[in-house]
Amino acid sequence: MKAKVHVTLKAGVLDPQGKAIGHALESLGFEGVGDVRQGKFIELDLDETDPDKARARIGEMCEKLLANTVIENYSIDLEG
Amino acid sequence: MKAKVHVTLKAGVLDPQGKAIGHALESLGFEGVGDVRQGKFIELDLDETDPDKARARIGEMCEKLLANTVIENYSIDLEG
Numbered sequence: 001m002k003a004k005v006h007v008t009l010k011a012g013v014l015d016p017q018g019k020a021i022g023h024a025l026e027s028l029g030f031e032g033v034g035d036v037r038q039g040k041f042i043e044l045d046l047d048e049t050d051p052d053k054a055r056a057r058i059g060e061m062c063e064k065l066l067a068n069t070v071i072e073n074y075s076i077d078l079e080g
Numbered sequence: 081m082k083a084k085v086h087v088t089l090k091a092g093v094l095d096p097q098g099k100a101i102g103h104a105l106e107s108l109g110f111e112g113v114g115d116v117r118q119g120k121f122i123e124l125d126l127d128e129t130d131p132d133k134a135r136a137r138i139g140e141m142c143e144k145l146l147a148n149t150v151i152e153n154y155s156i157d158l159e160g
Contacts, residue, residue, distance in 0.1 A: 006121055021122065024145055030137065034125030041086055041121040042101065045114030057110065065104055 001046050001054050004077045007067045008039035042066060051078050081126050081134050084157045087147045088119035122146060131158050 009015050015037050022036040044061075048054040058076050067074040089095050095117050102116040124141075128134040135156055142154040 008121065008123070018122075021146070025141055028141075028144055030141055032127035034127065035123075036125070037123045039121040039123070041088065041119040042098075043088070043115075043117045043119070045116070047112035047114065061105055061108075061110055064108055066101070 001048055001051070002079045003044045003046060003054060003058050004079070005042040005044065005058060005062060005066060006039060006075045006077075007042065007062070007072050008074075009037060010071055010073055013071045039072075040066075054078055081128055081131070082159045083124045083126060083134060083138050084159070085122040085124065085138060085142060085146060086119060086155045086157075087122065087142070087152050088154075089117060090151055090153055093151045119152075120146075134158055 009018075017038045018036040021038060022033055025033050025036070044058065046054050046057065048057060055076055055078060062074040062076070063069060089098075098115070098117040101118060102113055105113050105116070124138065126134050126137065128137060135158060138156050142156070143149060147154040
């Protein structure tokens with residue numbers, strides 16, 4: 001089973017990387033770009049076939065390693 | 081209009097960051113984790129309201145700044 005995990009900064013947490021992208025876009029001449037936020041996108045292959053169990057395991061992975069839950073949110077999408 | 085951009089390494093391009101995540105998960109006791117790939121996830125606010133124009137502009141941003149198209153693919157999702 002394949003899983004896609006998005007890890008994003010919580011609202012209100014300063015995102016210097018996103019700000020840098022915003023400024024770079026502006027200096028390249030792209031106008032009308034508002035807020036830019038950068039997050040992480042992780043694709044995992046799991047040998048688990050039960051969606052509920054897979055989701056639970058990936059949740060645990062996020063809590064322990066993939067996300068810093070003090071400042072980041074995560075979301076899990078399963079496929080096939 | 082909000083846009084979500086995924087930037088991922090092309091198939092066949094070595095992903096040391098993904099490999100490191102895979103090894104870290106294994107050493108934390110998570111078994112049955114296969115390939116892990118890490119990409120970037122960028123959320124943008126645009127003042128463009130026409131979806132086709134927005135998509136074209138973001139495509140240009142990806143080509144010029146957000147993605148290294150030699151080794152990376154990008155995909156664009158628009159919302160509202």
